[in-house]
Amino acid sequence: MNNLELFHFHLERVIYVLKFQDKQLVEYWIEHLHLSLDYQYTDSLLTAAVFELSATDTDTCRWVLDNFSDCPPYTDLFESVTRFAIGKLIQKGFILGQDFSFTSEGKILLNENTKTTLMTDTSASDSLLLEKVLLVPQQIHSLTI
Incomplete structure (x- = not known):
């Protein structure tokens, strides 16, 4: 997989997890991403997920922004x-x-x-x-x- 395909793959997984709207699950997933991937890469994934959700799933996007507004990205x-x-x-x-x-x-x-x-x-x-x-x-x- 090239870098863009890999980013898209990870982005799909992040969006999938966010759609559960389970704060503990999302926190665990973010922690797992931080441990296995670079922090800056993870932050880029989380930001890209919000932009994608703002266009495709406003309810989940609102939930993410309401529950994780203090998260660095x-x-x-x-x-x-x-x-x-x-x-x-x-x-x-x-x-x-x-x-x-x-x-x-x-x-x-x-x-x-x-x-x-x-x-x-x-x-x-x-x-x-x-x-x-x-x-x-x-x-x-x-x-x-």
């Missing part, structure tokens, strides 16, 4: 998505400190109208990832109840 992914969102907001003419800001957790705080404008021409898979870094005031209120 996903924290890196969220940082990239945050930079993407900021760039898009600035490109659309929004101003930091006026139209959007940041929470102490690093999420982008914005009003509903700004969020709607940001999401207007965003693909479904990008929207799924953006939802994890965007926060509107109504969500903050519901988190404190």
Whole structure:
């Protein structure tokens, strides 16, 4: 097998395990991958799996992001998505400190109208990832109840 075929083979296995939505099983599988493969390779597999699931299985993708958001490949992914969102907001003419800001957790705080404008021409898979870094005031209120 060449490197691309091998990566695809491993990616299919990771996606298969993630679809069980069993946190203990996934943690065991990730640990096994880290022991048998390079950490960077494993992180690439986990990131690729999220992108694949965001296009093919949104329920599993949401489950992964909800349960493993503190995992290194996903924290890196969220940082990239945050930079993407900021760039898009600035490109659309929004101003930091006026139209959007940041929470102490690093999420982008914005009003509903700004969020709607940001999401207007965003693909479904990008929207799924953006939802994890965007926060509107109504969500903050519901988190404190």
